[in-house]
Structure formats: structure tokens, C-alpha cells
Amino acid sequence: MADGITLENVVKTYGNGDTAVHALRGVNMSVAKGEVVGLIGPSGSGKSTLLKCLGAVIEPTSGKMTIGDQCIYDNGWKVRDLRALRRDLIGFIFQAPYLIPFLDVTDNVALLPMLAGKPNAVARKMARDLLDALDVGHRAAAMPSQLSGGEQQRVAIARALINRPPVILADEPTAPLDGQRALAVVALLNDMAQQFDTAIIIVTHDEKIIPTFKRLYNIREGLTVEEIPQGIASPAPAVALFEGDTARDKV
Amino acid sequence: MISLAGRDILHGWGKFVLTGVGLGLLIGVTLSMAGVYRGMVDDAQALLDNSHADLWVVQKDTLGPYAEPSSLPEDSERPIQAMRGVAQAAGVTYLTMQIAQGDKDVRVMVVGTEMGEPGMPGQPTHLIAGRQIVRGHYEAVADVKSGFALGDRVKVRRNFYTVVGLTSRMVSSGGDPMLFLSLKDAQAAQFQKDSDAIVRQRARTEANPQLNPPGNPAVAAAVNAVQSGNTNVNAVLVTITPDADPDLVADAIRRWQRLTVYTRAEMEEILVQKLIANSARQIAMFLVILSIVSAAIVAFIIYTMTIGKIREIAVLKLIGTRNRTISWMILQQALGLGLIGFVVGKIAASLWAPFFPKYVLLLPADSIRGFFAVMLICTLASVLAIQAALKVDPAEAIGG
Incomplete structure (x- = not known):
């Protein structure tokens, strides 16, 4: 499968000299289009830094990042317009839906193509089609405050997918949901990844959904990312993964 | 392109309009102060016009x-x-x-x-x-x-x-x-003079031998006639x-x-530049203070509205919204607030002007100037909120 996103030896250091904090020390990871992977790790492991680098919110100190066919960072060189890059190549799903409260469901989803310059009518048609595909088409005219939590999360997913980005970053998307709903959201994301040929990285602490991933990346105190081969992940060791090095030994 | 400001205003229009009305009353007071000054000048000019004179000859x-x-x-x-x-x-x-x-x-x-x-x-x-x-x-x-x-x-x-x-x-x-x-x-x-003063004056005249020479009472009578x-x-x-x-x-x-003579232009200068100069300065001070207060209120309202949307702004920035789009949204809201405020202020000033004890003259030209001043103040007042919005880190939308 084609690569959705690739990181090669990505380093991120905050500050310099004696006070330097090495948040990422050479991360390598690759997620193919159509694939859903999990990213787990204890607090302070560099997970958020990695997520921000993946989301083109902060620049790595060194290394190389590629989204789809486009190199976005290569040892100091970077794409000039990171906003446009985020808008066109990356979809975001947050812990809470964070829908824009003053836009209705359709415009929340259609906002990105509108920002990209698509005519309003075209963008709204795209949004309605996507909302139909996610089974929230009947709520297209509602305001976010009128939706249930599950509906809001589906709208947020639709917003992330609307520009057909090669990669979607989901930051603990199941955190506010109960077990069944959480699993349903992951199943939906798996379907969407296949249907839209998108690489999806789900950052999670949610023990319930960890067994569902075919591949997991565990970011550890050593500030490196290690790929856990397919089939290794299971509920019991996954829980232990959050406990740091000891857990690593258990894995 | 979708109007984010318009949608935000429509979403909470009641609060927005009420805020605009509050601001409008303040703008109404400001317009009235300008109207009071114009009224004073107009009163002065009316006095000169109604005199039907080209020259004023005075002591x-x-x-x-x-x-x-x-x-x-x-x-x-x-x-x-x-x-x-x-x-x-x-x-x-x-x-x-x-x-x-x-x-x-x-x-x-x-x-x-x-x-x-x-x-x-x-x-x-x-x-x-x-x-x-x-x-x-x-x-x-x-x-x-x-x-x-x-x-x-x-x-x-x-x-x-x-x-x-x-x-x-x-x-x-x-x-x-x-x-x-x-x-x-x-x-x-x-x-x-009143009667008592006349009686005392006559007594003083009669007691003065120079004004009341003996044997010639007509002199005192003449002096009294002149003095009364x-x-x-x-x-x-x-x-x-x-x-x-x-x-x-x-x-x-x-x-x-x-004698001293004043032409129309000179008399106008005396009335406007000298007679009402202090009042004009007083009103100018009020205008400046009210403008500053209006600007501070608009700045505070817009800033508060913006701070209340920090998370949404972070999300907008993260998903690729340009800074200018966000700045324009805030500026549009500030201008919208100013527009509502000006309309309310203009109506309020027109309604309460007749109840002022002094003549309040609301000139269309002053209203136009006032409108642009309100828009300028709103633009300047939105700078603080725009700065706050531009400082929002898109990473705030991402947990961790």
C-alpha cells in the first residue's frame, strides 16, 4: 500500500545547551493509506510532541517527514505554508468534537473546502454527501448544540474527511464515549480509512479499543517510537504498556 | 466564502444586539454632546442673523x-x-x-x-x-x-x-x-432705579449746593430729571x-x-471663539472622554467575545484557517457592533434632543463624521482582540 505518512529519524529538541529537552530522539514510523494504527504511551513520553509534529503544528529539529507523495520536512527544509498543508493534507479529530458552535452541521463540515476556495454550494454538497455516508445526513441543518455526543463525533469525523486528506490524526477520539460507542467509532474510522484511502493515526489511552488495532506504536520514556508487530497487541499487555519500562518488559 | 462573523452574530444575536444597544446609548450621548456644541454655535449665529445687522457699533x-x-x-x-x-x-x-x-x-x-x-x-x-x-x-x-x-x-x-x-x-x-x-x-x-433709590438720589441732589443752588430750584429739578x-x-x-x-x-x-465697530465676521469670532470658547472646550473634553470610554467598552466587549472563542479559534487555525480570515471575522464583529451602536445612538440622540434645555443641533455632516469615527474606534478597539486571537496556538486544540 502507498504511504500515508512517513517519519524518518525525526528529532525534536526544545531549548538548547544544558536546559535542552529532547522530546523526540529519532522517531521512525510509517502508516499506509487505508491503515488505522494506534499511538500509545505514558504521559511525558513525547506523545503530544509527536502528534504536533505529525500535525505540522510544530517543526521537528531534524529528520524527514512525508505525507502521501509530498515531503513536508527534510532536515531544516519545510513546506512554506503549513496552514494550507494542514488544511489540504491532514484531517484532525479531537478528544471532544470541537465543532464550531455558530455554524450548522453542514457548514461545520463544509468549512474546510470553503476555506480552500471551493464555491459554497459545491462545498455544502460534498458535506451533505459525507454526512449521509456517516449516517448523520438527517441532522445536516442542526446546530452542534442540538446533537448527541455520538452525532457530534461523527460530524467531527466528516469534517476531518471532507478534503480527502492522505492522513487523519485522531487525538483520543473515544475518550468521552462508553465501550460500545468507542468501539463503534473505531470501526467507523476503519471503514473510513478503507473507503477514503486515508492513513489514520489514533492517539489513545482507551484500553477498550487498543486490541482492535492491527498495529500499535508505543512511544516510551526513551523518546523513541517502537512498532509493536501485528497480533501482539491484546487487552492485557496493552494496559501494561501505559506503565512504562516495566510494562515494556511485559510486552 | 462563508461569513464566520455573520454566523457568529446570528448565533447569539440577542446578546450582540443588546450589547450594541448599550454601546448605542453611549454613542447617543456623544452625538448629543456634539449637538449641544453645534446648538451653541447655531444660537450665536441665529442671534447675529436675527439682528439684521452688517455692523455692530459698541462702546x-x-x-x-x-x-x-x-x-x-x-x-x-x-x-x-x-x-x-x-x-x-x-x-x-x-x-x-x-x-x-x-x-x-x-x-x-x-x-x-x-x-x-x-x-x-x-x-x-x-x-x-x-x-x-x-x-x-x-x-x-x-x-x-x-x-x-x-x-x-x-x-x-x-x-x-x-x-x-x-x-x-x-x-x-x-x-x-x-x-x-x-x-x-x-x-x-x-x-x-427703584423708588427708594430715586428718593435717596433726590435727597443727595437737594443736599448738594452745586446741584441745588439757593434761589434756583429749577436746577435741582433738571438734575433729578436727568438722573431718573x-x-x-x-x-x-x-x-x-x-x-x-x-x-x-x-x-x-x-x-x-x-467707537468700536465689529463686522459680521468679527462678531461671529467674538461669539464663537471667545464667548462660548470655554463651553466648547468643555464639550470637546467630554467628547474625547466619551470616545475613549466607547473605545474601551468596544475593546472590552470584542476582547471578551474573542477570548470566549479561544478553543474554536485554535481549531480553526489548526484546520488551516488563515490569520487574515480570523482577523477579518473579529474586525467584522467589531464593525457590526459599531454599526448597531451608531444606528441606536443616532436614533436615541434624535429622540431625546428636544428634551434638552439647550438647543441640540444634530447636523448630518456630524453624523457622517461620527459614523466614521465610530468605525475607526471599533477598528482600533478590535486590535487587542485580533492580537489575542493571533497569539492562539493551534496546538491548543490538540490535547496533551
């Missing part, structure tokens, strides 16, 4: 008759009348005083004018009811603002006068309505012939009559 070295006391002999008008370029000349008296109107007091400017045709210098114009003064005594023409009606009896000093005519917009530079009397009556009102009356006027109003140059005529009067 030498005074700024009379409106800004300083001025007194000159009534017959000063005769040599002036005879000068080249002078069409008409008439003596007038001005006296601002408090008189009873029903069960309350009203402040009026009592104007004494010579009997004459309408249009003569000093004659009341803008007659809206009744007639001019045609009898030498005990008739008055009052401005409607004084509250008097036709047939009312007005007491000025010791005498009663019947209101025979009503005028409009005949006011002093201070906005007090005018009450026209015949020149003789007005002179009496202005200069006549006063034929002075405060100014002589002059109109010039169409072919005459007011400056040249004024120069001639100054030179040959040794």
Missing part, C-alpha cells in the same frame, strides 16, 4: 454688546446714519434677566428695539403668531421657547407688558429666548448699502465716531 474698547457690557448714547445712531455706505442704523438694548412665567421663572434676553418696519436692524423676525410692536409702551413680542402665549401679561421690573407677537428661534447666544420691548420700555427696565432716566443703548446696529464694503464703513465709523 469704545469693549467686546459688546453680547460678550461685554457696552453703553453708548442713544443719539450715537444719528451721525452714524448720516455716514456714507450706511443704509440703516438703530439703537438696541440687551438685558438677560429672570422673569416670572406662570408659577415658574424663565430666563430671557430682553431686547429693546426702536419702532420700525420688520427687517430693520434689531426688529423681531420669524414672527409665527400675532404682530410686531406698534405701540410705544407696554407691548412685547416673545419667543415661543419662553413659554408665553399671545395675550399673556409679562412683568418686567415694575411694569406689565402684553404679549402681542410670538417668534421662533429668536434666542441669545446662550440659548435664552428673547423678549422684545420698545426701546423706551427696555431702557426703563434696564436703567430705571437713561437714554443709553448697548449697541447701534447698522446695515450698509448694497454697494458698500462693510470693512470700509466700519473703518470710517471707528475713525470719525471714535
Whole structure:
């Protein structure tokens, strides 16, 4: 499968000299289009830094990042317009839906193509089609405050997918949901990844959904990312993964 | 492109409109203050217009008759009348005083004018009811603002006068309505002493051998007659012939009559630049303070509205919204608030203007200037909120 996103030896250091904090020390990871992977790790492991680098919110100190066919960072060189890059190549799903409260469901989803310059009518048609595909088409005219939590999360997913980005970053998307709903959201994301040929990285602490991933990346105190081969992940060791090095030994 | 500001305003329109109304009332006060100043200037100009004079001849070295006391002999008008370029000349008296109107007091400017045709210098114009003064005594023409009606009896000093005519917009530079009397009556009102003072004056005259020489009682009688009356006027109003140059005529009067003369432009400068200068500065200070307060309120409202949307702004930035789109959204909201505020302020100022004790003149040009000033203030006030929005880190939308 084609690569959705690739990181090669990505380093991120905050500050310099004696006070330097090495948040990422050479991360390598690759997620193919159509694939859903999990990213787990204890607090302070560099997970958020990695997520921000993946989301083109902060620049790595060194290394190389590629989204789809486009190199976005290569040892100091970077794409000039990171906003446009985020808008066109990356979809975001947050812990809470964070829908824009003053836009209705359709415009929340259609906002990105509108920002990209698509005519309003075209963008709204795209949004309605996507909302139909996610089974929230009947709520297209509602305001976010009128939706249930599950509906809001589906709208947020639709917003992330609307520009057909090669990669979607989901930051603990199941955190506010109960077990069944959480699993349903992951199943939906798996379907969407296949249907839209998108690489999806789900950052999670949610023990319930960890067994569902075919591949997991565990970011550890050593500030490196290690790929856990397919089939290794299971509920019991996954829980232990959050406990740091000891857990690593258990894995 | 979708209007984010418009959607945000529509989403919480009630709160937005109420905020705009609050701001509007403040803008209304600001417009009213400007209107008060314009009213003062207009009152001054109305006074000059209604005088029907091209030149004001006053006591030498005074700024009379409106800004300083001025007194000159009534017959000063005769040599002036005879000068080249002078069409008409008439003596007038001005006296601002408090008189009873029903069960309350009203402040009026009592104007004494010579009997004459309408249009003569000093004659009341803008007659809206009744007639001019045609009898030498005990008739008055009052401005409607004084509250008097036709047939009312007005007491000025010791005498009663019947209101025979009503005028409009005949006011002093201070906005007090005018009450026209015949020149003789007005002179009496202005200069006549009370009975006790006359008795004491006569006693002093009789006790003075120079004023009451033995064997010649006619001298004291003559002195008393002179002292009990006063034929002075405060100014002589002059109109010039169409072919005459007011400056040249004024120069001639100054030179040959040794009096101070003001042209229309000079008198306007005295009234606007000198007489109401302090009031104007006072109002200007209010305008500046109100503008600053308005700006601070708009800034605070817009800043608070923006801070309340920090998470949404972070999300918008993260998903690729440009800074200029976010800045434009905030600026549009500030301008929208200013627009609502201005409309409400303009309506409010127009509605409450008639209830002001002084004339409030709301000029369309001032409203246009006010509109642009409000928009400018709103633009400047939004800078703080825009800065806050631009500082929002898109990473705030991502947990961790």
C-alpha cells in the first residue's frame, strides 16, 4: 500500500545547551493509506510532541517527514505554508468534537473546502454527501448544540474527511464515549480509512479499543517510537504498556 | 466564502444586539454632546442673523454688546446714519434677566428695539403668531421657547407688558429666548432705579449746593430729571448699502465716531471663539472622554467575545484557517457592533434632543463624521482582540 505518512529519524529538541529537552530522539514510523494504527504511551513520553509534529503544528529539529507523495520536512527544509498543508493534507479529530458552535452541521463540515476556495454550494454538497455516508445526513441543518455526543463525533469525523486528506490524526477520539460507542467509532474510522484511502493515526489511552488495532506504536520514556508487530497487541499487555519500562518488559 | 462573523452574530444575536444597544446609548450621548456644541454655535449665529445687522457699533474698547457690557448714547445712531455706505442704523438694548412665567421663572434676553418696519436692524423676525410692536409702551413680542402665549401679561421690573407677537428661534447666544420691548420700555427696565433709590438720589441732589443752588430750584429739578432716566443703548446696529464694503464703513465709523465697530465676521469670532470658547472646550473634553470610554467598552466587549472563542479559534487555525480570515471575522464583529451602536445612538440622540434645555443641533455632516469615527474606534478597539486571537496556538486544540 502507498504511504500515508512517513517519519524518518525525526528529532525534536526544545531549548538548547544544558536546559535542552529532547522530546523526540529519532522517531521512525510509517502508516499506509487505508491503515488505522494506534499511538500509545505514558504521559511525558513525547506523545503530544509527536502528534504536533505529525500535525505540522510544530517543526521537528531534524529528520524527514512525508505525507502521501509530498515531503513536508527534510532536515531544516519545510513546506512554506503549513496552514494550507494542514488544511489540504491532514484531517484532525479531537478528544471532544470541537465543532464550531455558530455554524450548522453542514457548514461545520463544509468549512474546510470553503476555506480552500471551493464555491459554497459545491462545498455544502460534498458535506451533505459525507454526512449521509456517516449516517448523520438527517441532522445536516442542526446546530452542534442540538446533537448527541455520538452525532457530534461523527460530524467531527466528516469534517476531518471532507478534503480527502492522505492522513487523519485522531487525538483520543473515544475518550468521552462508553465501550460500545468507542468501539463503534473505531470501526467507523476503519471503514473510513478503507473507503477514503486515508492513513489514520489514533492517539489513545482507551484500553477498550487498543486490541482492535492491527498495529500499535508505543512511544516510551526513551523518546523513541517502537512498532509493536501485528497480533501482539491484546487487552492485557496493552494496559501494561501505559506503565512504562516495566510494562515494556511485559510486552 | 462563508461569513464566520455573520454566523457568529446570528448565533447569539440577542446578546450582540443588546450589547450594541448599550454601546448605542453611549454613542447617543456623544452625538448629543456634539449637538449641544453645534446648538451653541447655531444660537450665536441665529442671534447675529436675527439682528439684521452688517455692523455692530459698541462702546469704545469693549467686546459688546453680547460678550461685554457696552453703553453708548442713544443719539450715537444719528451721525452714524448720516455716514456714507450706511443704509440703516438703530439703537438696541440687551438685558438677560429672570422673569416670572406662570408659577415658574424663565430666563430671557430682553431686547429693546426702536419702532420700525420688520427687517430693520434689531426688529423681531420669524414672527409665527400675532404682530410686531406698534405701540410705544407696554407691548412685547416673545419667543415661543419662553413659554408665553399671545395675550399673556409679562412683568418686567415694575411694569406689565402684553404679549402681542410670538417668534421662533429668536434666542441669545446662550440659548435664552428673547423678549422684545420698545426701546423706551427696555431702557426703563434696564436703567430705571427703584423708588427708594430715586428718593435717596433726590435727597443727595437737594443736599448738594452745586446741584441745588439757593434761589434756583429749577436746577435741582433738571438734575433729578436727568438722573431718573437713561437714554443709553448697548449697541447701534447698522446695515450698509448694497454697494458698500462693510470693512470700509466700519473703518470710517471707528475713525470719525471714535467707537468700536465689529463686522459680521468679527462678531461671529467674538461669539464663537471667545464667548462660548470655554463651553466648547468643555464639550470637546467630554467628547474625547466619551470616545475613549466607547473605545474601551468596544475593546472590552470584542476582547471578551474573542477570548470566549479561544478553543474554536485554535481549531480553526489548526484546520488551516488563515490569520487574515480570523482577523477579518473579529474586525467584522467589531464593525457590526459599531454599526448597531451608531444606528441606536443616532436614533436615541434624535429622540431625546428636544428634551434638552439647550438647543441640540444634530447636523448630518456630524453624523457622517461620527459614523466614521465610530468605525475607526471599533477598528482600533478590535486590535487587542485580533492580537489575542493571533497569539492562539493551534496546538491548543490538540490535547496533551
